[in-house]
Amino acid sequence: SGIALAMIIFAYLLGSVSGAILICRLAGLPDPRLHGSGNPGATNVLRIGGKLAAAGVLIFDVLKGMLPVWFAYLLNIPYFYLGIIAIAACLGHIYPIFFHFKGGKGVATAFGSIAAIGWDLTGLVAGTWLLTVLLSGYSSLGAIVSALVAPFYVWWFKPEFTFPVAMLSCLVLIRHHDNIQRLWRGQESRIWQKLKKKR
Numbered sequence: 001s002g003i004a005l006a007m008i009i010f011a012y013l014l015g016s017v018s019g020a021i022l023i024c025r026l027a028g029l030p031d032p033r034l035h036g037s038g039n040p041g042a043t044n045v046l047r048i049g050g051k052l053a054a055a056g057v058l059i060f061d062v063l064k065g066m067l068p069v070w071f072a073y074l075l076n077i078p079y080f081y082l083g084i085i086a087i088a089a090c091l092g093h094i095y096p097i098f099f100h101f102k103g104g105k106g107v108a109t110a111f112g113s114i115a116a117i118g119w120d121l122t123g124l125v126a127g128t129w130l131l132t133v134l135l136s137g138y139s140s141l142g143a144i145v146s147a148l149v150a151p152f153y154v155w156w157f158k159p160e161f162t163f164p165v166a167m168l169s170c171l172v173l174i175r176h177h178d179n180i181q182r183l184w185r186g187q188e189s190r191i192w193q194k195l196k197k198k199r
């Protein structure tokens with residue numbers, strides 16, 4: 001339907017607004033695409049700009065995934081389209097039309113869309129990310145492990161959303177190929193080092 005298509009386009013455009021690039025620009029911080037890991041995301045802003053800027057980026061990028069799905073749900077758009085809308089938001093973040101199609105890794109935005117499904121699921125996925133990061137010290141490993149298990153959680157709670165969530169997981173995992181190589185070689189930087197370097 002027309003409204004569903006409009007929401008898909010809206011989700012992609014909103015997803016294309018990079019929280020990291022925007023907030024760093026507004027806060028007078030270095031361009032996250034040129035510093036640290038080069039990734040325009042909350043983790044890298046933590047590395048180059050500190051906790052407050054990183055928290056802002058995280059909230060902004062989570063909302064990009066959450067709001068379009070919520071709006072679409074309130075507009076009674078069929079479930080099938082909710083998944084497409086979530087994927088569109090994530091694709092916007094990863095391939096932003098406003099930034100030469102060079103965006104982030106989609107972790108916060110995919111999480112936002114999954115969080116829109118329900119609070120139990122939100123807690124499980126966030127808990128998995130947090131536990132992995134606390135145990136390993138790697139933000140990227142938190143994202144990788146969460147992406148791997150999220151489809152199973154969704155399959156358990158809301159099976160009708162398993163396929164779109166699996167698609168989101170694939171996007172996130174594909175975007176972490178560099179991190180996977182660094183982790184494998186033992187060259188990935190830990191989140192604590194990032195914080196220490198800053199202070």
Ligand code: G3P
Nearest residue numbers: 037039043044107140143
């Ligand atoms: O959220 C992205 C994170 O998983 C990895 O970011 O900057 O360490 O490559 P980064």
